[in-house]
Each structure stands twice: as C-alpha cells, then as structure tokens.
Amino acid sequence: MKFICKRTDLVQSIQTVSKAVSSKNQNPILSGIYIKAENNTLELQATDYEIGIICKVEAQVEEPGNIVLSGKYIQEVIRKLPGVNVEFEYDKQEKISHIKSNRSHFTLLSMSADDFPIIHKIAGDYEFKIMDNILRELISRTTFSCSNEEARPVFTGCLMEINESSVIMAATDTKRLAVQSKIVEGIDTQRKMIIPSKILNEIQKLLISDMPRTVNINYSTSQISFEFDNTYISSRLIDGQYPDYHRVIPNDFSTRIKLNTEEFRAVVDRIALISRTNDYNIATMEFANGMVRITSNNPEIGNADESLAAEIDGEDITISFNADYISDVLKIIESKEFYISLNNSLSPAAIRMMDDESFTYVITPVRTMDKQ
Amino acid sequence: MKFICKRTDLVQSIQTVSKAVSSKNQNPILSGIYIKAENNTLELQATDYEIGIICKVEAQVEEPGNIVLSGKYIQEVIRKLPGVNVEFEYDKQEKISHIKSNRSHFTLLSMSADDFPIIHKIAGDYEFKIMDNILRELISRTTFSCSNEEARPVFTGCLMEINESSVIMAATDTKRLAVQSKIVEGIDTQRKMIIPSKILNEIQKLLISDMPRTVNINYSTSQISFEFDNTYISSRLIDGQYPDYHRVIPNDFSTRIKLNTEEFRAVVDRIALISRTNDYNIATMEFANGMVRITSNNPEIGNADESLAAEIDGEDITISFNADYISDVLKIIESKEFYISLNNSLSPAAIRMMDDESFTYVITPVRTMDKQ
Numbered sequence: 001m002k003f004i005c006k007r008t009d010l011v012q013s014i015q016t017v018s019k020a021v022s023s024k025n026q027n028p029i030l031s032g033i034y035i036k037a038e039n040n041t042l043e044l045q046a047t048d049y050e051i052g053i054i055c056k057v058e059a060q061v062e063e064p065g066n067i068v069l070s071g072k073y074i075q076e077v078i079r080k081l082p083g084v085n086v087e088f089e090y091d092k093q094e095k096i097s098h099i100k101s102n103r104s105h106f107t108l109l110s111m112s113a114d115d116f117p118i119i120h121k122i123a124g125d126y127e128f129k130i131m132d133n134i135l136r137e138l139i140s141r142t143t144f145s146c147s148n149e150e151a152r153p154v155f156t157g158c159l160m161e162i163n164e165s166s167v168i169m170a171a172t173d174t175k176r177l178a179v180q181s182k183i184v185e186g187i188d189t190q191r192k193m194i195i196p197s198k199i200l201n202e203i204q205k206l207l208i209s210d211m212p213r214t215v216n217i218n219y220s221t222s223q224i225s226f227e228f229d230n231t232y233i234s235s236r237l238i239d240g241q242y243p244d245y246h247r248v249i250p251n252d253f254s255t256r257i258k259l260n261t262e263e264f265r266a267v268v269d270r271i272a273l274i275s276r277t278n279d280y281n282i283a284t285m286e287f288a289n290g291m292v293r294i295t296s297n298n299p300e301i302g303n304a305d306e307s308l309a310a311e312i313d314g315e316d317i318t319i320s321f322n323a324d325y326i327s328d329v330l331k332i333i334e335s336k337e338f339y340i341s342l343n344n345s346l347s348p349a350a351i352r353m354m355d356d357e358s359f360t361y362v363i364t365p366v367r368t369m370d371k372q
Numbered sequence: 373m374k375f376i377c378k379r380t381d382l383v384q385s386i387q388t389v390s391k392a393v394s395s396k397n398q399n400p401i402l403s404g405i406y407i408k409a410e411n412n413t414l415e416l417q418a419t420d421y422e423i424g425i426i427c428k429v430e431a432q433v434e435e436p437g438n439i440v441l442s443g444k445y446i447q448e449v450i451r452k453l454p455g456v457n458v459e460f461e462y463d464k465q466e467k468i469s470h471i472k473s474n475r476s477h478f479t480l481l482s483m484s485a486d487d488f489p490i491i492h493k494i495a496g497d498y499e500f501k502i503m504d505n506i507l508r509e510l511i512s513r514t515t516f517s518c519s520n521e522e523a524r525p526v527f528t529g530c531l532m533e534i535n536e537s538s539v540i541m542a543a544t545d546t547k548r549l550a551v552q553s554k555i556v557e558g559i560d561t562q563r564k565m566i567i568p569s570k571i572l573n574e575i576q577k578l579l580i581s582d583m584p585r586t587v588n589i590n591y592s593t594s595q596i597s598f599e600f601d602n603t604y605i606s607s608r609l610i611d612g613q614y615p616d617y618h619r620v621i622p623n624d625f626s627t628r629i630k631l632n633t634e635e636f637r638a639v640v641d642r643i644a645l646i647s648r649t650n651d652y653n654i655a656t657m658e659f660a661n662g663m664v665r666i667t668s669n670n671p672e673i674g675n676a677d678e679s680l681a682a683e684i685d686g687e688d689i690t691i692s693f694n695a696d697y698i699s700d701v702l703k704i705i706e707s708k709e710f711y712i713s714l715n716n717s718l719s720p721a722a723i724r725m726m727d728d729e730s731f732t733y734v735i736t737p738v739r740t741m742d743k744q
Contacts, residue, residue, distance in 0.1 A: 073645065073673060080642045096674060104642055108674035270452045270476060273445065301445060302468060302480035 001065025001090040003037045005057055007078065007101060010086055013044050013055035014075050016231055019202045021071035022048035032068040033075075034116045037061045037088075045119050046071060051199050052119035056230040065090060066113035069097060077106050122225045122234055124218040126189055130167065132207045132228065134182045135215050138169040139204045141180040141359055144328050146197040147173035154240040157194040162187055170245045171197065176325045177248050177362040194238040195224055203233060248362055250348055253341035255314030257287055258354075261338050264292075265330045267306050268323060271296045274304040275323040282366050283323040287342075288316040296323065319345045320366045329361045373437025373462040375409045377429055379450065379473060382458055385416050385427035386447050388603055391574045393443035394420035404440040405447075406488045409433045409460075417491050418443060423571050424491035428602040437462060438485035441469060449478050494597045494606055496590040500559045502539065504579045504600065507587050510541040511576045513552040513731055516700050518569040519545035526612040529566040534559055542617045543569065548697045549620050549734040566610035567596055575605060620734055622720055625713035627686030629659055630726075633710050636664075637702045639678050640695060643668045646676040647695040654738050655695040659714075660688040668695065691717045692738045701733045 014033060022030035026048075034045040042057040067090050078086060083101035090097050090110060099106045139158075147155035161168040168181040203226055207215070216227040225234040268283065275283045275296035286293045292310040297303040319342060335354035342349045351361040386405060394402035398420075406417040414429040439462050450458060455473035462469050462482060471478040511530075519527035533540040540553040575598055579587070588599040597606040640655065647655045647668035658665045664682040669675040691714060707726035714721045723733040 070673070076645050077642075080638075080645065082638060082642075103679045104639075105677040106642075106646070106674060107677075109672065266452075266454060267476075270449075270454075270478075273448050273452065274478070300481065301442070302478060305477040305479075307475045 001037050001067055002063035002088065003042065003059040003061045004085055004087050005042060005059035007081055007084060007086045009057045010042070011079050013042070013057045013230070014071075014078055016055045016206060017044045017046040017053045018071050018075055019206075020046040020048055020051045020053040020233075024048070029068060029111055029115045029117075031071055032111055032116070033071045034066065034068050034113060034118070036064075036066040036113070038064040045116070047117060047119055049117070050196065050236055051202070052234045054119055054121075054232040063089075067097060068111040068113050068116050069108055070111075073108055077108070081106075119232075119234060121232065122218050122220055122223050124220040124223070124225070126191065127216060127218045128162070128184070128187050129214050129216055130184055132209070132213050132215055134167075134184065135226075136204055136207050138167060138180050138182055139200045141332050142169045142171040142178045143197040143200050143204075144332070145171040145173060145176055145178040145361075149173075153238050154194060154242055156198075157196050157238040158200055159242045159245070160193050160195055162189065162191045164188060164190065170242075172243075172245060172248075175322070175364050176328075177245055177360075178329070179245060179249070179360045179362075181358050191219070192242065193219060193224065194240065194242055196235055196238060199233065199235040206231065206233075248348065249360060250341075250343060250350065250362075253314070253343050253350065255287065255312065255317050255342045257292070257313070257340045257342070258311035258337055259292065259308070259340065261330065261333050261336060263308055264338075265327070267294055267308050268327050268330060270306060271304045272323045272327060274298055274301060277301050280366055281322045281324055282320050282368060283326065284318065284320040284368065286316075286318045287312050288318075314342075317342050317345060319349065320368045321349075321363060322366055325363050329363075373409050373439055374435035374460065375414065375431040375433045376457055376459050377414060377431035379453055379456060379458045381429045382414070383451050385414070385429045385602070386443075386450055388427045388578060389416045389418040389425045390443050390447055391578075392418040392420055392423045392425040392605075396420070401440060401483055401487045401489075403443055404483055404488070405443045406438065406440050406485055406490070408436075408438040408485070410436040417488070419489060419491055421489070422568065422608055423574070424606045426491055426493075426604040435461075439469060440483040440485050440488050441480055442483075445480055449480070453478075491604075491606060493604065494590050494592055494595050496592040496595070496597070498561055498563065499588060499590045500534070500556070501586050501588055502556055504581070504585045504587055506539075506554050506556065507598075508576055508579050510539060510552050510554055511572045513704050514541045514543040514550045515569040515572050515576075516704070517543040517545060517548055517550040517733075521545075525610050526566060526614055528570075529568050529610040530572055531614045531617070532565050532567055534561065534563045536560060536562065542614075544615075544617060544620075547694070547736050548701075549617055549732075550701070551617060551621070551732045551734075553730050563591070564614065565591060565596065566612065566614055568607055568610060571605065571607040578603065578605075620720065621732060622713075622715060622722065622734075625686070625715055625722065627659065627684065627689050627714045629664070629685070629712045629714070630683035630709055631664065631680070631712065633702065633705050633708060635680055636710075637699070639666055639680050640699050640702060642678060643676045644695045644699060646670055646673060649673050652738055653694045653696055654692050654740060655698065656690065656692040656740065658688075658690045659684050660690075686714075689714050689717060691721065692740045693721075693735060694738055697735050701735075 036043045040061050042059045044055045081101035087100040096107045097110045159170040167184045170179045218225045271283045271294050275281045277298045283296045291307050293307045295305045337354045339352045348362050348364050408415045412433050414431045416427045453473035459472040468479045469482045531542040539556045542551045590597045643655045643666050647653045649670045655668045663679050665679045667677045709726045711724045720734050720736050
C-alpha cells in the first residue's frame, strides 16, 4: 500500500472518523483508524460498534491496500507534519507504516486490516433528503433536553418523527421537553425512531460549514445513516417506546408573559450564582405589576434578588424552576423577545420564541416548601 | 460599613487578591477576602500564610468598617453584576452584606474581620527599585526550570542574587538550569535569597500591562515584598542553601551550533509526539555535515526522524536530551537564531540566544543504551 495525498485533506478526514474511534479499552482494533487505498481514493473508517463513520479523500494511489493505524497517534502526527503533501507507504514485512512529509519521517506500528469490523452501508427501508441547516436546527434545539442517565436509554435519545411533509424532533429527560418541527418536502411515508443524542451532536458539529449541502438520511428497523459530501455516518437506533410527548404540552394557558431574551439571560445567569449552590438549583419567579422578580436563596451562602420588566397578559403568578432548565433554553433562543406561558405554580410552563411556532419547550416547575 | 465604588475597579482588585486565597481547606477565614473601608479607600486582603496580597481601590465610603467575604462567591457575584457601580452595605445584626447594582440585589453571609490574619507590611532590611519589564524577564526566563517536588523545597524556588549593579535569577531542578542576569542601577548591597516560584509566576501575570511601572522590592531575612500601583504582595522566603550554580556552567565548549529557532521548535514539537510516550522522553540529536538529525523511538508505537540545517562550528557530535527540557527553553527564546554549545555526549550542553549574553540555559544529556 502506497499513496500521496494533501495533508489538510487527510487531517480533516481523520478528525471526522476519529469521532467514532472507541475511547473504551474494549478491543484494540477499535482504537484504530482503517485506511483503504484504491482507485485514487482513500477510504477511512472508524467504529465503536454503536457509531460508524466513513470518510473519503482524494489521493494518488501508487499501490492499493489497506491497513489499521492507532487513532491516537496518526491524528497527531498528520496534523503536525510540515509539508503540503503526505507520502504513505506500508511495509508488509515489518508491519510498519512510513509517513513522510518534507524532511519529516515517521514510522508507526500498524495493525492488520483483516481484524477490522468493516462498516457496511445500510440498505435501508426508506431514504429522504434534508438540507443541512434544517437538520442542524432540529438537533441544536432538542438534544440539550436529553437525559444522560444510561439507566433509561429511551431518554438519552431524540425522537425523530417523520411525516409526509415534516420532520419533528423531540427530546425529554422527563422534567422538560423540547420539540422542534420543520417542513421537509418530498417525504411520502411516516415513521418514528429514537436516535442516540451523541451521534446527533457529532453530526451537528460536522455540519458546520458555510456551504449549503444536502444530507441523505437512510434508515432500517435498527439503524440510521447520514451521508453528505465525502462523509457517511451510521448509528444504531435506540430500542424502546417513546412516551407520547403531545400529552405533555398544555393546550392553553391563563397567563402569557413576553420577556427580553438578552436581559432575562443575564438575570438568570446571575441568579444561578446562588441557585446552583442549592440541591435543586431553584430560582423563583414572581410575575406581577409588569415586572418579573427572580430570587434564589441558600441559607448558608446568601441570596440573589433581581427584577426585570415583563409584559404580562393574564393573571399574576409565582412559580419556581430549576435555573439550569431555563438557562439551557435561553442559549438557543435567537429572537429578541420570547414568551413564557403559565397556568399555575404547579402546572407545566411553555417557552416559545417570537414569530416561530415551530419550537416548543415545556418545563415542569419545582414544588417549593411554601406551596405544599 | 457602607460604600459605593466602580464595579470594574472592584473586580480587578478582587481578582488580584484572590491569587492568595487559600485553596486548601485549612481555616475557613483563609478562604475569604478581607475588605476594609475608610478614608474613601477600600483595602482588600487575602493570605494563605505563605503569600499575602493587599490591593487598594478608590471608593465613596459612607460608613467605615471591615468584613470578610467568601472569596469564591464575592468574585463571581461582583464580576457578573449589571451596573457601573456597586453599592455595598454590611448589616452587623444579621451578619450579612448587601450588594446592589442596578436592579440586582445580592446578600452574602459574612465573616467577622476580627478573625482575619491581617497582613502587616514588611519593615525589611533593604529596599530597591526595578522596572516591571526587567523583573518580568527575570521571572519568565527562569521559573520554568524550577522543580515541582516539594520534598526538596530549595529547588521549588528561584535564587535571586542581588549585586551592586545587577540582579541575577537562577532556577534548577538539578537536571537543567536557567540563569538570567539584568543590570539594575542604584543597588549598593549584596544578597542571595530563594523566592517560591509560585509567587513569582503570580507577579509575572499581574505585571502584564502596557504602562511601564516601577516595582519596589523590600526584604528581610525571612520575607520579601513586591509593591506596584495599588498592589502589595509579600511572601515567605525559602530556607536553605542554594547550590553554587556557577560550577554547573561549563567554561568552554568544543562544538557550537547555530540553529533557526522557529524551525527547530517545530521539529522538536513533532519529535515529541513519539518521545513523550517513552519513560524518559528521549530525543537524540546527531550534528554532522551541516545538518542536525533528530530521532526518537518507542518500540511499541514507532519512531520519528527529521533533519534540519545547522551551522556547526567544531566537531560532529551525537547527544540525547529529554525533549521537554528542549521545548521548554525554546518557548522563551525570542531571537531568530540560537546556539547550542556542546563538549561530548555525556557532558552538559548550554543554550544561548543570539546577541544576548544575559541568559544561559544548561541541560544535562540523557545517557542512552548505546553510549554506556
């Protein structure tokens, strides 16, 4: 195996596939990156059995072949090489790879490609196309609400609901729920599946580019794949029954409050200095007389108390939330103002953006002592 | 106690004194910042008994007094407050401090100032002045060579040698030595003392400013203080006998090599990818035929091999070093080219900058198998 390629191309594709390199010390071959050279193309692969990533790179292949290299070392070495090009040659006898660039010459011990669990592309039940910016928004506005608790796997994933003209993504950790829907043309089927949030977050990072592009999504009963540019990513789906999130979203509210996003974000950020020292991270909000007063208290440290103008439509109300659940959603609100809709201090509240009906965030209040 | 002051002034002085706030959980009062208000000035203090820092801030003092606040919370709260000014009032009855800025109102439980070990300024044996840029260079070019091993306290500090017309700073961890001398006018005494490198590094950070300023240094047998602008820092000196570092610096060398700093830095950086996986971090350098060839090897990973032009004056030589000891010194070399001076593969080498005799770095080679 022997090839020459552009160093920056190789760096980028190694970086992409390395997201799937296993960090657990299960099987040494999974800590490696598989490289196959043929037809003037390199195919890089990495997998931890849950996620698999394939990335293609143009190269001048002088001798075809395949090999597995330690993901840890190959990434650092290629990134730091001095030249524009990288020359790669595998010495089968010695089982070492020679990597040259200008006057720099590295040799790395290599593993046999025979032991690598080659990723086979899914021949799925159904395939549809989605624009990268739409997929990115579906992901960024929901995954933050997933649970990290592996004990209940369903909640570590996002529900993806495909309808004839839309894709809806929903995420919940049972205490809060984020739902984002997007119109997507050209889908003529219905389907629900639960995608691990880890893979969605990686895809979101990989889709950061100014160039608009189309993502091909393909799924079977147990797997899903995303394909764009020279990259192919596949993941297992999470098995289980996702709860009916529609039932969690209240139909109407007795009070709707309009708040300035930037100002409210700064206030919650300060209140959190005290609330986060509490066991339940409680911030209490009193909406009354065209103002919201937010307070938090820790008898061992002190308390925080701040007020802000609020446009209140409906009855006055006092309600307590986990401050993190509020700041999390404020991070993704792009509109200058937003709404909090409430019924009473024990019922779920909804947060929505201005002029954007496609996003809904539902949050369960915290019961505090004086309300029980 | 009651005062109003500019928020940014207070943030900066809290940040400065917080370097001396104890991170160990010894005595709760040492995790606090002492604030005294009188004569339209705030005096902030923090100490962990090793270092003490005093910082002064202008304020409009309405009621004089003193108090101790948790260093952790006060720093975050003041930094995040929304307004230009901070209003502070201590409620003696409730033992809480009220901190207001615009519509933000924090209360923090406070500790009595009676229990705080007030820092008394040293009335030292001798005092001299030094420009901040000179002190900064003395520190930045030496402290990196100190040891971190508390078992031998002398080597965790820098030797400061004051002569009639110069200040010399030396640091060693017994395997390498950095010496920097600077001409300082107006000293009419001689003295040697060992200053903890921790305090020197903090001073270096505090001296980063474009405004040239004078630092007043004052010392007694057991303490040293540094005073500049509104800041006063005192530290204990390290007790013990510092070795005679002059004896470590070879008088002459059989080979002197001139290298390009930037290029050599990049090469060592790459070689370190392999060398740092070794127990001894060994990089071997062969100086011959107008070139330096640098190699490093780990039988379990692979090896690195790179060449670079070198202007060799004297005999060819092969020598091995701990790669970190080379990259550490390369970080502070500002000249475009620098010298390595050698005698043989087992004798100490010296590294010096171009056109700057004031700095010397001595490094002990590593014995490798094939040389024993």
